[in-house]
Amino acid sequence: MKKLITTIVAASFSVAAAAHDMVPGEPQSQPILLQGGTLHTVTQGVQANTDILFENGKITAMGENLSAPENARVIDVSNKHVYPGxxxxxxxxxxxxxxxxxxxxxxxxxxxxxxxxxxxxxxxxxxxxxxxxxxxxxxxxxxxxxxxxxxxxxxxxxxxxxxxxxxxxxxxxxxxxxxxxxxxxxxxxxxxxxxxxxxxxxxxxxxxxxxxxxxxxxxxxxxxxxxxxxxxxxxxxxxxxxxxxxxxxxxxxxxxxxxxxxxxxxxxxxxxxxxxxxxxxxxxxxxxxxxxxxxxxxxxxxxxxxxxxxxxxxxxxxxxxxxxxxxxxxxxxxxxxxxxxxxxxxxxxxxxxxxxxxxxxxxxxxxxxxxxxxxGSLEVGKHASLFVSEGDVMDHLGQQVQLMFIDGAEVDLNNRHSQLYQKYRQKP
The missing domain is CATH 3.20.20.140 (Metal-dependent hydrolases)
Known part of the structure; x- marks a missing residue:
C-alpha cells in the first residue's frame, strides 16, 4: 500500500510539473508596424520590401513606406520573412x-x-x-x-x-x-x-x-x-x-x-x-x-x-x-x-x-x-495572426522564427526545448 501511495503521489507531481511558465500575450494596446519585410501573403503573392501595419488585433495596411501612426511600435524586419500563422x-x-x-x-x-x-x-x-x-x-x-x-x-x-x-x-x-x-x-x-x-x-x-x-x-x-x-x-x-x-x-x-x-x-x-x-x-x-x-x-x-x-x-x-x-x-x-x-x-x-x-x-x-x-493569409481586414522568420519557414536549416503575434498580441516564443538547449550548452 505504501508503494502504491508513493507511486500515485510521484505521478501527481510529474503531471503538475508538466506545465509551462510562459504567460499568454496581452491584447494589442498600440499600433505595430513591421517595416521592410518579405510578405508571404498566400493570396496576393510574395511582396518584397513591404511594410505591414496592424492595430487592435487586425491588419490595417500593407505597402511600401507606410507612415507609422502616433504611438506606434516600429520593428525593422528587413531581409526577414513575414508569414500568416x-x-x-x-x-x-x-x-x-x-x-x-x-x-x-x-x-x-x-x-x-x-x-x-x-x-x-x-x-x-x-x-x-x-x-x-x-x-x-x-x-x-x-x-x-x-x-x-x-x-x-x-x-x-x-x-x-x-x-x-x-x-x-x-x-x-x-x-x-x-x-x-x-x-x-x-x-x-x-x-x-x-x-x-x-x-x-x-x-x-x-x-x-x-x-x-x-x-x-x-x-x-x-x-x-x-x-x-x-x-x-x-x-x-x-x-x-x-x-x-x-x-x-x-x-x-x-x-x-x-x-x-x-x-x-x-x-x-x-x-x-x-x-x-x-x-x-x-x-x-x-x-x-x-x-x-x-x-x-x-x-x-x-x-x-x-x-x-x-x-x-x-x-x-x-x-x-x-x-x-x-x-x-x-x-x-x-x-x-x-x-x-x-x-x-x-x-x-x-x-x-x-x-x-x-x-x-x-x-x-x-x-x-x-x-x-x-x-490563413496576410490581407487588410484579417486578424493579425502572423510571425517573422529569419529564413524560409519550410526549410529546416534556414528558418528561425523570431516574432509571433496572434490577434495582434505578441507571443512569448520561449519554450522547454530552448531552455534545455541553453542549459546544456553551458555544461563543461
Whole structure:
C-alpha cells in the first residue's frame, strides 16, 4: 500500500510539473508596424520590401513606406520573412502530455459512439508541448477527439491563451468519424482470422450507419417539435443535417474513401476526408466532386509492394495536379506537429510548388475550419495572426522564427526545448 501511495503521489507531481511558465500575450494596446519585410501573403503573392501595419488585433495596411501612426511600435524586419500563422489540422495538442502516463492522456472518451465529446473541453493550455510548436510558426491547431467510431467534435484553438475560451477561434466545427476497416489486417499482431475480421468490419459499418439513422430520427423529431427529451449524442449531430456542421471522415484505404464519399452523398453532408493516404488513387473523382482532403501522411513508407518508394512524399503534388482541394497535416499528433512546415517543404522537393505548399498549411486549413475570412493569409481586414522568420519557414536549416503575434498580441516564443538547449550548452 505504501508503494502504491508513493507511486500515485510521484505521478501527481510529474503531471503538475508538466506545465509551462510562459504567460499568454496581452491584447494589442498600440499600433505595430513591421517595416521592410518579405510578405508571404498566400493570396496576393510574395511582396518584397513591404511594410505591414496592424492595430487592435487586425491588419490595417500593407505597402511600401507606410507612415507609422502616433504611438506606434516600429520593428525593422528587413531581409526577414513575414508569414500568416500556420494552422495544424487533426491534432491532439493539449489533450495528451506524456504517453506513458495515463492520467495525462485525454484523447478519447469511453464508448464507441460519442459525438457529444468536444475536443476543446479537455484542452490543457498549460501543456509544455504548446510553446515548442509555436516556435515553428504554428498559431492555431485543430483539437480532435480520437479513436472511437464516432469520436466527437473538433475545435480550432489559438496556441496562446489562459483557457480554451481565450484561445477559441471556432468551436465544434464538425463531427469526426473513424471509418471502419474495409480490408483485412495482415500485420503480425493480428490474431483474428480473415472471417472474424470481415465480420467485425461489417458489424462496425452497420453500427455506424445505425447511429446516423438514429441521429436523423432525432433531428426530424426536433424539427417537428415532437421530442420527449434531449439526447446529447444526437443533439451534437444535428448540425450535420441542417448544414451548419461538417463530417470529418478519417480513412486511408481507397475502399474506405469511396464508401465514405458514397455515404456523404446519400446523406447530403459536407465531407472532409482526413488522413487519406490513398487519395492519389481517386484524385480525379475528388476534384470532380470538390471534396476537401486533409492529407495526413506527408512522410512514410509505401503501403503496397507495387507503390513507389516516394509515394507519400509525392502525393500532394499529384493531388494539386489533379485539381484536388487539399490541406497538409502532420498525421494525428501533438509534439511532432512542430514539423508541419517541414512536411510542406518536403512536398515541394517532390513536385509541389512553394505557393501551393504554403497555402496547404495556412489558407486551406482555414477554409476547412470555416475561418478563412479571418486567418490563413496576410490581407487588410484579417486578424493579425502572423510571425517573422529569419529564413524560409519550410526549410529546416534556414528558418528561425523570431516574432509571433496572434490577434495582434505578441507571443512569448520561449519554450522547454530552448531552455534545455541553453542549459546544456553551458555544461563543461
Amino acid at each position: 500556420l494552422i495544424a489540422l487533426d491534432t491532439t495538442l493539449g489533450l495528451i502530455e506524456i504517453e506513458a502516463v495515463r492520467a495525462t492522456d485525454d484523447t478519447r472518451e469511453i464508448g464507441n459512439v460519442t459525438p457529444e465529446v468536444s475536443g476543446h473541453t479537455a484542452y490543457n493550455p498549460d501543456s509544455e508541448v504548446i510553446p515548442t510548436i509555436r516556435f515553428n510558426g504554428i498559431t492555431h491547431a485543430q483539437i480532435v477527439p480520437q479513436r472511437n467510431l464516432i469520436a466527437g467534435r473538433s475545435s480550432l484553438l489559438q496556441t496562446d491563451g489562459w483557457t480554451f475560451e481565450d484561445a477559441a477561434e471556432a468551436l465544434n466545427v464538425g463531427v469526426h468519424v473513424n471509418w471502419p476497416r474495409a480490408g483485412l489486417n495482415t500485420a503480425w499482431w493480428e490474431r483474428r482470422s480473415a472471417e472474424e475480421q470481415r465480420k467485425a468490419n461489417a458489424e462496425a459499418l452497420k453500427n455506424l450507419k445505425q447511429a446516423f439513422v438514429d441521429a436523423k430520427a432525432y433531428f426530424d423529431a426536433k424539427q417537428a417539435g415532437k421530442l420527449n427529451g434531449t439526447d446529447v449524442r444526437w443533439e451534437a449531430m444535428t448540425g450535420l443535417f441542417d448544414g451548419s456542421s461538417k463530417l470529418f471522415v478519417h480513412a486511408h484505404d481507397q475502399r474506405q474513401l469511396e464508401q465514405a464519399i458514397d455515404f456523404a452523398k446519400e446523406q447530403g453532408f459536407e465531407l472532409v476526408l482526413v488522413g487519406a493516404r490513398d487519395a492519389w488513387r481517386i484524385a480525379d473523382q475528388l476534384a470532380a466532386e470538390d471534396i476537401m482532403v486533409v492529407y495526413g501522411e506527408p512522410y512514410g513508407l509505401p503501403t503496397r509492394h507495387d507503390e513507389a518508394y516516394d509515394q507519400a512524399y509525392a502525393t500532394p503534388a499529384a493531388l494539386a495536379a489533379a485539381g484536388v482541394n487539399f490541406a497538409i497535416a502532420y498525421s494525428t499528433g501533438y509534439w511532432d506537429i512542430r514539423n508541419l512546415a517541414f512536411a510542406a517543404g518536403n512536398a515541394v522537393s517532390y513536385g509541389l510548388s512553394k505557393e501551393q505548399a504554403l497555402a496547404a498549411i495556412t489558407i486551406k486549413p482555414a477554409e476547412v475550419m470555416g475561418v478563412a475570412d479571418k486567418i
